[in-house]
Amino acid sequence: MRRILGTLKQVTRVLLGQITAGRNASLYPDDVFLVSYPKSGNTWVRFLIANLISEEPITFLNIEQCIPSVYILPDRELRRVRRPRVLKSHECFMPRYRKVIYIVRDPRDVAVSYYHYNLKKRLLPPDCSIEQYAPLFIADELDMRCGPWGDHVMSWMNMRESRDKFLLLRYEDMQANTVAELRRVAEFFGIDPTPERLNRAVQFSSADRLRELEKKESKDWVFTKGMRQDIPFIRAAKSGGWQSALPPQVVAQIETAWGDTMERLGYELVTRAKGLSSRAKEAVFDS
Amino acid sequence: MSKILGAMREACRVLLGRKPAGRRLTVYADDLFIVSYPRSGNTWTRFLIGNLLYENEPVTFLNIEKYIPAIYLWPDRVMRSLPRPRVLKSHECFDPRYKRVIYIVRDPRDVAVSYYHYAIKRNVIADGYPITEFIHRFMDGEFDLAWNWAASWGDHVLSWMSLRQGRQNFLLLRYEDMLQDTENELRKVAHLVGIEPTPKRLRRAMELSSATRMRDLEKTQGKDWKLTKGTRQDKPFVRSAHAGDWRTALPASSVAEIEQAWGSIMKQVGYDLSTELPVSQSVGSATMKV
Numbered sequence: 001m002r003r004i005l006g007t008l009k010q011v012t013r014v015l016l017g018q019i020t021a022g023r024n025a026s027l028y029p030d031d032v033f034l035v036s037y038p039k040s041g042n043t044w045v046r047f048l049i050a051n052l053i054s055e056e057p058i059t060f061l062n063i064e065q066c067i068p069s070v071y072i073l074p075d076r077e078l079r080r081v082r083r084p085r086v087l088k089s090h091e092c093f094m095p096r097y098r099k100v101i102y103i104v105r106d107p108r109d110v111a112v113s114y115y116h117y118n119l120k121k122r123l124l125p126p127d128c129s130i131e132q133y134a135p136l137f138i139a140d141e142l143d144m145r146c147g148p149w150g151d152h153v154m155s156w157m158n159m160r161e162s163r164d165k166f167l168l169l170r171y172e173d174m175q176a177n178t179v180a181e182l183r184r185v186a187e188f189f190g191i192d193p194t195p196e197r198l199n200r201a202v203q204f205s206s207a208d209r210l211r212e213l214e215k216k217e218s219k220d221w222v223f224t225k226g227m228r229q230d231i232p233f234i235r236a237a238k239s240g241g242w243q244s245a246l247p248p249q250v251v252a253q254i255e256t257a258w259g260d261t262m263e264r265l266g267y268e269l270v271t272r273a274k275g276l277s278s279r280a281k282e283a284v285f286d287s
Numbered sequence: 288m289s290k291i292l293g294a295m296r297e298a299c300r301v302l303l304g305r306k307p308a309g310r311r312l313t314v315y316a317d318d319l320f321i322v323s324y325p326r327s328g329n330t331w332t333r334f335l336i337g338n339l340l341y342e343n344e345p346v347t348f349l350n351i352e353k354y355i356p357a358i359y360l361w362p363d364r365v366m367r368s369l370p371r372p373r374v375l376k377s378h379e380c381f382d383p384r385y386k387r388v389i390y391i392v393r394d395p396r397d398v399a400v401s402y403y404h405y406a407i408k409r410n411v412i413a414d415g416y417p418i419t420e421f422i423h424r425f426m427d428g429e430f431d432l433a434w435n436w437a438a439s440w441g442d443h444v445l446s447w448m449s450l451r452q453g454r455q456n457f458l459l460l461r462y463e464d465m466l467q468d469t470e471n472e473l474r475k476v477a478h479l480v481g482i483e484p485t486p487k488r489l490r491r492a493m494e495l496s497s498a499t500r501m502r503d504l505e506k507t508q509g510k511d512w513k514l515t516k517g518t519r520q521d522k523p524f525v526r527s528a529h530a531g532d533w534r535t536a537l538p539a540s541s542v543a544e545i546e547q548a549w550g551s552i553m554k555q556v557g558y559d560l561s562t563e564l565p566v567s568q569s570v571g572s573a574t575m576k577v
Contacts, residue, residue, distance in 0.1 A: 023310060092383055093446055095428065095438035140383070144314075147383025151450060155381055158449040159442060 021075040023091060030084035032189070033097045034067065037152045038090050038145075039113040040105035041171040044237065046088055047205035048174075048182055049101075052191060053086070057204050059213050060221040072222050092147050093155035098165055101188065102156045105171035106267045107149045107254055108242035111137050113235060118142060120224075120231035134250040138257050150258040153265070170265065172239045178202050207237035308363040314384040317372040319480065321355065322385070324443045325378050325430075326401040327393035328462040331528070333376055334496035335473055336389075339482060340374070345495045347504050348512035360513050374480075380438040381446035386456060389476060390447045393462035394558045395440045395545055396533035399425050401526060406430055408515075408522035422541040426548055441549040444556070461556065463530045469493050498528035 034049065036042045043063075050058040050066040064072055068081060069088040078087070089097070115133045118124045123142055124133060135141075140148040147155075160166040167188045174181045179198050186193035203209070211234050218224045224233050242251065255262065255271045262269060321336065323329045330351075337346035337354045344350065352360060356369070357376040366373070377385070403421050406412045411430065412421060424430060428439040438446070451457040458479050465472045470489050477484035494500070502525050509515045515524050533542065546553065546560045553560060 093381055095380055095442040095446075144384060151381075151383035154450055155383070155446065159446060 019074055020072060021070050021078050023070075023094075024075065025070045025087070026075055026079055027096050027098075028083060028085065029098055031097070032084060032086045032099045032101065033094075034086060034088045034101050034103070035091065035097070035156065036103035037105070037110060037149050039110050039117055040103050041174060042088055042090070042103060043233070044205060044207075044210070045101070045103055045169065045174065045185075047210065048178075048201050049086060049185060049189075051201035051204040052182065052186060052197065053189070060217040060223075064222060069223070090146050092152050093159050095159075100156070100160060100165065101167045101169060101185065102160070103169045103171055103174075104153055104265055106239065106242070107258055107262065108246055108251060108267075109171075109239060110149060111250070111254060112242050112245045116231060116235055117233075120228045120233070122228060130245070131247060131250060134253055138253060148257070150261050154261055157264075175237075175239050207234060210234045210237075306362050307360055308358050308366050310379060310382070311363060312358045312375075313363055313367055314382075314386075315371060315373070316386050318385070319372060319374045319387045319389070320377050320385045321374065321389050321391070322377045322379065322447065323391035323393070324398060324438075324440050326398050326405055327391050328465060329376055329378070329391060330524070331496060331498075331501070332389070332391055332460070332465070332476075334501060335469075335492050336374060336476060336480070338492035338495040339473065339477060339488065340480065342488075342491075348508040348515075352513055357514065380443050381450055383450075387479075388447070388451060388456065389458045389460060389479065390451070391460045391462055391465075392444055392448075392556050394530065394533070395444075395549055395553065396537055396542060396558075397462075397530060398440060399541070399545060400532050400536040402430055404522065404526055405524075408518045408524065410519060418536075419538055419541055422537075422544060426544065439548075441552050444549075445552050448552075448555070466528075466530055498525060501525045501528075 034042060034046060036045075046063060046067045047058050050063060054066050056062065058066060065081075067086045067088055068078060070078065071090075078085070091097075111134065112130070114137055115124070115130050118133070119126065119128070133142075138148060140146065146152050156166075157168070161168060167184065169181060169185070179195075179202060182198050182201060183193040186198065191197075211232065214221075214224075214232060214234050218233060219229060227233075246254075252271050255269045259269055259272065263272075321329060321332055323332075333351060333355045334346050337351060341354055346354060355374045355376055356366065358366065359378075366375075379385075399422055402425055403412075403416075403418055406421065407414060407416070426439060428437045428442070430437075447457075448459070452459060456479075458475060460472055460475070470486075470493065473489050473492060474484040477489070482488070502523065505512075505515075505523060505525050509524060510520055512524075518524075537545075543562055546562050550560050550563070
């Protein structure tokens with residue numbers, strides 16, 4: 001019975017043209033995609049860019065008009081967005097995305113953030129510990145949408161790094177030096193990065209403002225509607241929280257799975273001796 | 288109007304559970320995927336593996352979709368009901384969910400020639416369509432069957448190689464090696480699927496998958512095979528089954544374009560560039576310098 005209802009719901013959505021676009025979204029050559037693994041700062045960067053582009057201050061209620069997620073609106077509506085469009089996506093490597101800003105974040109922090117988010121989404125039972133969650137996260141066995149973190153990051157880096165229309169941002173750099181990183185983004189868009197414009201965007205996208213907005217708007221924001229409202233979407237907005245939130249064995253599991261990728265991105269590992277990274281070891285070995 | 292009809296047709300397919308699975312396929316950890324860019328020997332490999340795995344009934348175009356189904360022909364509901372472990376055919380660019388993969392790569396210059404004829408067979412282009420024009424569109428990935436995540440040959444091959452080569456449960460096969468020493472390559476496949484590669488079993492699979500046999504089968508079954516139904520029956524699906532046809536079929540300018548775009552990947556896979564020294568020599572000189 002539940003299955004039949006599910007099918008009927010799906011049919012109605014197809015008939016009304018309400019199937020969310022997702023991977024099937026129509027693409028235009030001038031589209032810019034804001035891509036990341038989930039819980040890597042995509043929403044914050046969306047706010048930053050939207051506040052850079054738009055005259056009107058961005059809130060959770062108008063963000064989906066300015067920089068829509070490909071997972072919320074149907075293709076019919078996405079096609080109506082003014083071009084060049086800026087779209088949010090969590091897809092693993094997509095050969096048809098021509099212009100891409102890719103945000104990467106320390107997977108140890110992603111793990112902590114994703115854990116809380118999955119509790120918020122009720123994908124995890126309220127009593128699930130982070131130790132229990134860690135293997136699901138590493139193998140991507142919980143929602144299986146984006147693949148494991150390492151595959152996601154490497155798919156984009158291997159295929160597009162150092163190409164013309166690809167900008168790699170580290171969440172940690174954005175935190176440490178928001179204005180400088182946002183200047184790179186502005187240049188990528190061909191926007192004149194005047195200090196006033198950059199500062200305005202940074203202020204309108206601060207964690208404090210986003211938290212305030214979330215309190216008022218989250219039960220109406222299509223994205224968080226229906227989720228647990230007692231767990232915030234905008235959580236720590238900090239780097240390095242894993243050092244207190246992750247048990248050492250989980251840190252070790254993550255570093256075993258993706259150590260090389262993490263080092264390539266400049267994330268220092270605690271399980272490898274300092275000053276003798278794998279790259280350094282290779283160099284020693286080669287000579 | 289056509290839009291409304293399209294939406295209704297789509298709705299009916301959803302209602303009847305007939306929407307082909309494609310990228311929406313439910314993936315199991317024990318699935319084995321035969322992945323390649325289109326026109327790279329996937330069907331031949333499917334016949335070989337099917338004939339290796341199933342000894343009771345020789346594989347034909349009429350039962351291949353039962354033994355090793357393509358993910359693009361059946362809805363997920365049907366795919367989920369198949370006995371496991373499943374062996375599935377796919378043309379997807381890198382998909383992180385695929386845990387066990389046989390990836391077939393073929394010289395893109397030959398892929399281009401084969402694709403050109405296939406596009407004519409499928410009525411996508413007309414007889415006599417200028418091949419130089421076709422090559423531009425081919426290189427842009429325009430003819431890939433996937434919707435808008437269609438990949439170019441270079442993106443497709445590099446995505447799988449750069450993310451999976453050297454890993455367990457990933458077997459890279461070159462179409463050219465398979466042609467040259469089928470038994471040896473098939474033995475690698477047998478190891479991956481956990482079958483003891485006795486000479487008898489390997490030879491049976493090879494004989495039942497020969498180009499001659501497949502051509503014969505296609506003559507009687509091509510109009511009923513789900514993949515070629517509705518395509519031009521005067522054009523074969525199993526065409527030359529050869530390596531190196533591009534030397535006579537492709538204009539030099541097209542060869543140069545392909546080599547310029549994908550030269551580094553081609554060399555990585557071991558395809559000599561006509562616009563450069565052969566790989567072995569250039570590797571040799573690089574070693575000399577060191």
